[in-house]
Amino acid sequence: MATANRSKSVARLEARVSPKIKALWQKAADLEGRTLTDFVIASVQAAACEVIEQHQTLKLSVEDSEAFVDALLNPPNPNAALKAAASRYKEIMRV
Template sequence: MCDMSGKATAKARDERLEARVSRDLKALFQRAAELQGRTLTDFVIASVHDAAVRVIEETQTIRLSAADSRAFAEALLNPREPNRRLKASVQRYLKLTGA
């Protein structure tokens, strides 16, 4: 579960997630958790949550080059006239829908 800020909340913690890590890696995680004043579990959950949100946001964001961005803006500001095929499609649609 997440609250409005996107942070994990303690609600509905009925699922279990396990991972085997080296002693050194666990010590690193434990040290980081202590520095944040969290339990190891809370630190791991928050870290994985933040990483998951970041990955999802990054994959859902469209990035355009400067040239692509200009071309997109130009197309919005100055759209081309509809061609014959598009006009015919609109007419077929209007006929089918009775509009």
């Protein structure tokens, strides 16, 4: 019964790695006082969070952030090409 309950809250992941890679991971886990499973989970979790942050976060210099805010607060007037594109969009979308 415990297995049935556990399967609902825990997903299983398996990976095949070379003995050399497993030994490397095991050594790192031992140095941190963790089990291999805990080490792998923590490492993958940290890497996943970092990748997601890199792809979802925009970091600007002070100068660039000021230029961005200025463009938002004081947008330029639309040029002829933008007006034409807006008209085409309205026609296509029947807005």
